[in-house]
Amino acid sequence: MLRTLLHKTLLTAIAILLGGLAVVAQTNVVKGTALSFKAEENTAVDYRWEIYSVDAGTTVNLTSNTHISEEYTFNVSGNYQVKVYPVDKLSRCLGEPLVLAVTVAGDAPTLIFDDLSTPYVCSANNGVNPRAEIACTVNYTGPLPWTFKYSVDREPALLPPGADEIWTSTFDFVVTIRNTSGRKSRSEIMIVEAKSISGLEIVENIDDHRVEIDVLGLPDTKFLDFEPTVMAGTLQSYKANILRHDPNITPTSPASSKRYEIFIPDGATVLNENTILLADELHSELTFDIQWGDELGAKEVKLIEKNGFNCYGDTISADINVIETFLVDLGGDKDVCKGDEITLTPSINMDGTFTYAWSTGETSESIQVSQAGNYRLTVTETNLNKTSSVSVQVNLLDLPLVDLGEDYELADGEIKTLDAGLNDAYLWSNGETTRTINVDKSGLYFVTVSGANGCQASDEINITSVNDVFAIELGGDIQACINDEVILNPNPSITQNYKFKWSTGEETQTISVSESKTYSVVVTDDVGNVKRDEIAVLFNALPIVDLGADRYIYEDETVTLDAGNAEAGLTYLWNTGATTQTIDVTVGGEYSVIITNANGCSNTGKMTLTSNGGKKFTVDLGDDIEICEGDRAYLEPIIDREIDATYKWIPVGSTDKGIYVDKKGKYCVEVSDAFGNKETACVDLLINASPIVDLGDDINLDAGETALLDAGNEDSFYQWSTGAISQVIEVGSAGTYSVAVTNPKNCIGRDEVKVSFPQGEEFVGFPSGFTPNGDGNNDVLYVRGNNIKTVAFIIYNRGGQQIFQSNRLEIGWDGTYKGQLQRMDAYIYYLNVTFDNGTSVQKRGEVTLVN
DSSP: OOEESSOHHHHHHOOOEETTEEOOOOEEEETTEEEOOBOOOOTTEEEEEEEEETTTTEEEEOSOOSSBOOOEEEOSOEEEEEEEEEEETTTOOBOOOEEEEEEEESSOOEEEEEOOSOSEEEOOOSSOOGGGOEEEEEEEESSSSEEEEEEETTOSOBOOTTOSSBOSSEEEEEEOOOOOSSSOEEEEEEEEEEEETTSOBOOOOGGGGEEEEEEEOOOOOEEOOOOSEEETTOEEEEEEEEEOOOTTOOTTSOGGGOSEEEEOOTTOEEEEEEEEEOTTSSEEEEEEEEEOOSOOEEEEEEEEEBOTTOOBOOOEEEEEEEESSOOEEOOSOEEEETTOOEEEOOEESSOOOEEEEETTSOOSSSEEEOSOEEEEEEEEETTTTEEEEEEEEEEEEOOOOOOOOSOEEEOTTOOEEEEOOSOSEEEETTSOOSSEEEEOSOEEEEEEEEOTTSOEEEEEEEEEETTOOOOOOOOSOEEEETTOOEEEOOOOSSOSOEEEEETTSOOSSOEEEOSOEEEEEEEEETTOOEEEEEEEEEEEOOOOOOOOSOEEEOTTOOEEEEOOOOOTTOEEEETTSOOSSEEEEOSOEEEEEEEEOTTSOEEEEEEEEEEOSSOOOOEEOOSOEEEETTOOEEEOOEESSOOOOEEEEETTOOOSSSEEEOSSEEEEEEEEOTTOOEEEEEEEEEEEOOOOOOOOSOEEOOTTOOEEEEOOOTTOEEEETTSOOSSEEEEOSOEEEEEEEEOTTSOEEEEEEEEEOTTOSSOEEOOSEEOOSSSSSSOSBOOEESSEEEEEEEEEOTTOOEEEEESSTTOOBOSEETTEEOOSEEEEEEEEEEETTSOEEEEEEEEEEOO
8 A cells, every 4th residue: 555644646746825725636546545645834724634535425534633634545446535624723714625636546557558550660770760660658547657667579678758757647658679680570569667656566467568569670781892982073883782673663763662762962963773683583783873073072972772661771871082183003113133024003093994105105004014214104084084194113133143154064973063153042953052063963953043132043054974875855845735635755765774753743754744834854864874854835725615405496496506705716617517606507406516726726515406396485474463462363374376275383283274363472384385395484473461450449439529540551541431531530529430541552451430429419528627738638628519509618717707708619718818827726617508409508617727
């Protein structure tokens, strides 16, 4: 039970003082709640406290005579008035009471979480996306004020803005959920920690406290490679991956039909938009050009995309630097050794169409140079005729000196010293790294020396001996075709025992080679005589030929066979005798072609054409089809010629010419003619969801009440039985209201609701209080009813002064008198109404103004 002396509800509701007593607003509690009450203290008066049961008509006098009453327990549900009379201590005169209305509910507080505005929402993106807002409503019964928190997918609880102290029984708040999965996901929103401020916990009913919502994933838009630096005035191309895009929606289509939007800086123009469906059939490649203006500096190209449900993805951007002209760079000075070449290639800080003019007279992008000098390059961007120049110094480095002398013949037992001269480093053919080596055997000796500047030079000497008795010969360099067998043999001049050592590591007399390179062999006889020889072998590539897979050829059909490889130096020879790249054939058979390239290498391609009875025909089911839930589509193939056709539908198995389908999926038809020829066509059937329309349960209205009927399904077309075409209508009369909702896919959903007044056809009334605080809720006191012909509505203040009068239902009291908002108090009303049937009614009573 709630026990408090200074109840927060009462203190919060205190608004003004009247005769030294505090005026408080109505409060709501549950049965069993104990409360004490407090008025503003005045030492000149005593206080008389009463608890009056409006329903039972009984009064309980409290014993307290101070400005604070003793505690009273409300054990019976119903409506009560807490009254406190000021009693003058000298005259003992009883003043006018202050009255506090208390409503005692019989049950503990409950809470129902419902009324989501849509069955699905968009994911929150990296900007503002109103379609991602989930409008939530929480309905509460229990003592005011109250509070709650909510949790999304069991994450830590959050307090909605304004929910720290709620003074209404219905609370609306907005939730946004981010979903970057790319797919629809289901999220749960649950109310947690719900309670009254006074500490009463909400009765737990988990199903009433949670709702599930489908959150659509963000489109995963991505920019592909682009040039980050561009020159002012140039046309640049850009690419991005987006969701599957309908190619029939062009840049001139209405903005509402496009699923993407390109944002560019002022002065730039988007041109040549185009989309191509990618192989996964789920995405498209968007290409577009931007004609850049003359404004320089850092720019940004943005792209935002929405899916089929109008959900906007994250905005992606490409950072671009617009420059006045381009820069060309050849790097720093270059050093090249005499006899070597260096390649000069410019780097340019932007993309474009360029021409090149070197100081050497060459016009290629890169040049090879082997001489010292200053080389200058002028590059021209051909679209805008702008130029940029750069130069580079090339220095020629001297080679180290090395001379092993003339070939030399050793005398019997002689040792020869070979000297590579004074250099920085040495590498001999026998692996030694000294300046000199001593040799006493025949052979080809060579050395590579390095100078201080890093340049290298080589020399070789052939040492023979008077004791040499054999010679070897690998022959001249060889050119062969890939897949040819090339056998290398040193062919010793005399027959005796030898040891062979090839550069491949093999130790046989002959080797088979298949790689383009230089091969060498060292041959040694039994007494140590050595001979060395080398040979270069080049394997040339075969021409590529592919006539395609074997196929059928129909009556009167001409098939073109293409050997491909239309390059210089190729020759063709078909088994038909033709020598052209392509031939046209009209009969079945095996066809082959031999292609020979300029190196004499040949390759062969074959293809078999099988003659087939009948004439070639094609089958078409048209474009993919979209229908609404509950509808069905009729599929019938179009055949381009008259044939005696039979049909087989996959996967349904029907053999009819046409079929009706109503389930999502791919449908194919296999059409056969009398000769057994078969052709297949397929089509995808997509099922678009019809809008779910729920106007709720039938509605009973009290006097003065209206109801809002919401058809939901934002961005749809609405047709109400009243003729209205808005999503939400307000009704205040009895009847059956229906609506038909058509979504952007032209699918229709319907619902109806009955509105009635239990009081009967002729009734009149208005609320017991109103709050003219400008919040748009219950700001004006209107007279409401059915079949009213005339009305007289008058308001008096406590002093009996008339402060408002109206003879029209559409004019109500806004709580002001002579332009001034009146204070919180109970005001006297007088109401006289005549109905259409001639009967009339008069009412008099009090209405409370709370501000």
